[in-house]
Amino acid sequence: MPETQPIIEIRNVDKFFGDFQALSDVSLTVNSGEKVVICGPSGSGKSTLIRCVNRLEEHTSGQLFVDGIELTGETRNIRAVRMEVGMVFQQFNLFPHLTVLENLTVGPLRVRKISKADAIARARKYLERVHIPEQADKYPAQLSGGQQQRVAIARSLCMEPRIMLFDEPTSALDPEMINEVLDVMIELAESGMTMICVTHEMGFANRVADQMVFMDGGKIVEIAPPSVFFTKPKNPRCREFLDQILEH
Amino acid sequence: MSGRLGISGRANRPGTSIMMLAQARKALNSKPMSVLIYCGVMYLIIYGCLAGAEAMGYNWQWYRIPDYLFRMTDDGFQWGEISVGLVKTLLLSGQAFLLALIIGLAVALLRLSGLVVGVAVSIVFLEFVRNMPLLVLLYLFYYIIGAIFGLDRYTASVLCLAVFHAALVSEIFRAGINAVPVGQWEAAKSIGMSTVQCYRYIILPQSVKFMLPPMTGEVVHMVKSSAIVSVIAVAELTTIGRNLISDTYMSFEIWFTIAAVYMVVTLMLSVFVTFMERRYAVST
Ligand SMILES: Nc1ncnc2c1ncn2[C@@H]1O[C@H](COP(=O)(O)OP(=O)(O)OP(=O)(O)O)[C@@H](O)[C@H]1O
Ligand SMILES: [Mg+2]
Numbered sequence: 001m002p003e004t005q006p007i008i009e010i011r012n013v014d015k016f017f018g019d020f021q022a023l024s025d026v027s028l029t030v031n032s033g034e035k036v037v038i039c040g041p042s043g044s045g046k047s048t049l050i051r052c053v054n055r056l057e058e059h060t061s062g063q064l065f066v067d068g069i070e071l072t073g074e075t076r077n078i079r080a081v082r083m084e085v086g087m088v089f090q091q092f093n094l095f096p097h098l099t100v101l102e103n104l105t106v107g108p109l110r111v112r113k114i115s116k117a118d119a120i121a122r123a124r125k126y127l128e129r130v131h132i133p134e135q136a137d138k139y140p141a142q143l144s145g146g147q148q149q150r151v152a153i154a155r156s157l158c159m160e161p162r163i164m165l166f167d168e169p170t171s172a173l174d175p176e177m178i179n180e181v182l183d184v185m186i187e188l189a190e191s192g193m194t195m196i197c198v199t200h201e202m203g204f205a206n207r208v209a210d211q212m213v214f215m216d217g218g219k220i221v222e223i224a225p226p227s228v229f230f231t232k233p234k235n236p237r238c239r240e241f242l243d244q245i246l247e248h
Numbered sequence: 249m250s251g252r253l254g255i256s257g258r259a260n261r262p263g264t265s266i267m268m269l270a271q272a273r274k275a276l277n278s279k280p281m282s283v284l285i286y287c288g289v290m291y292l293i294i295y296g297c298l299a300g301a302e303a304m305g306y307n308w309q310w311y312r313i314p315d316y317l318f319r320m321t322d323d324g325f326q327w328g329e330i331s332v333g334l335v336k337t338l339l340l341s342g343q344a345f346l347l348a349l350i351i352g353l354a355v356a357l358l359r360l361s362g363l364v365v366g367v368a369v370s371i372v373f374l375e376f377v378r379n380m381p382l383l384v385l386l387y388l389f390y391y392i393i394g395a396i397f398g399l400d401r402y403t404a405s406v407l408c409l410a411v412f413h414a415a416l417v418s419e420i421f422r423a424g425i426n427a428v429p430v431g432q433w434e435a436a437k438s439i440g441m442s443t444v445q446c447y448r449y450i451i452l453p454q455s456v457k458f459m460l461p462p463m464t465g466e467v468v469h470m471v472k473s474s475a476i477v478s479v480i481a482v483a484e485l486t487t488i489g490r491n492l493i494s495d496t497y498m499s500f501e502i503w504f505t506i507a508a509v510y511m512v513v514t515l516m517l518s519v520f521v522t523f524m525e526r527r528y529a530v531s532t
Binding site: 054056075079082083085086087089091093094095096097106107110111112152155156159 | 429431432434438439441442445449450
């Protein structure tokens, strides 16, 4: 039953930066456990859309529900949503002044307010999940890009969120490190996590996505399961875009 | 260098005079030459002072100065007036600086809060303090605020110095906070931290390394500007210097000594910062 329950509902959302409209009339429903992959050309509003989901950007109009909570100006709602929604950034954004272990415990300790022993146990568990248990005492700067991004994933998981957002998690990585991060994401997908990923890794998308979303000019112009999306997309811009990246 | 050669080329003058100039500069910059010139200049200055003092019949009594630093009496070891004054100066500057840190952080956070009222309050405060001579600010604090609220001269001095330096300190805080990349805010918020938690656990700890050097500069500045409270006769190094002079008439010796004491303290602070910076650079 929970499989078909909507956990994220985006209804007719617009987003303006000053006069510039970055999102126009975007609607999207994501069910619990579903994986959605968003792609589209640069500047099409992909980041803006997922950043609205955890309120790093404030939508201008429309409605946004996450786990039954509506995102409004209400600070309490925003924090409640952020505790349920993990986010992984293109540039990792690890806390450079904290060790890997401290990066993972600071949220559970300060935000979830669990005990120190529990937080450390949890951190070690998720470091194991991302396959770098031996790096716990290093500082982020001492790790490779792929390792840093896996720590960032573990940092989000330590909050035990119900939803994970990924904003081009592999675009800042050297090619040889991309797969180690994608592998972790595939394992996470298989564990049943609800995920929205902005990525141009089409192999990954084809493997995990339940729905593919193509954005252009602030609008969702194509939305389809991968089998349809990759073989017979209706939108001409989408077809062109796919031809371009699948060439490589 | 190339620009200079270019100009001479256009003026169609042979390069010999420029080469001679360069050689002369090189000779001037060589070590023995530099030392020689330095000694010569210092000699002229000191000789000038001594000759001038001689001409006005000044009676040098340097031998009496050590007693004002410390002395051995029948009761045993005793700190002299100048040492006591130094401790008072350090205490005054220390208290004022702590207060300046608190006010400065509050003003910086107000300024960064994005609240219209907060920004307005902080800007008014900054502009008020920045456009006021320290001496006038001190008179305001002593003769007006002090009179209204019944502050003694010491409290008025601490408050005045704290407020004056809080303006500078708040700009250091603001620059240090702004130097932390915006991605750190986003990561901290995305794990559900409140603004206060973001500052406390993520942003401020990272801005320390940007703030440490200018903050120590500010401490040095505070020690120096604390001398101004001598105009309302608060007991500290400069006031004690003035009092000693009116008792002993040794104005040259005492002012030289007081100046040297200030310099030793501020130089030591600067060395300490360099040391701290190195240590901090290694640990992160
Ligand atoms: N803070 C901002 N202020 C003004 N304009 C912004 C801001 N953030 C994004 N934009 C604009 O909104 C549009 C959508 O940006 P967004 O980052 O969502 O694109 P994107 O699809 O993620 O692109 P990319 O693939 O380059 O990451 C862009 O034209 C961008 O310039
Ligand atoms: Mg983007």
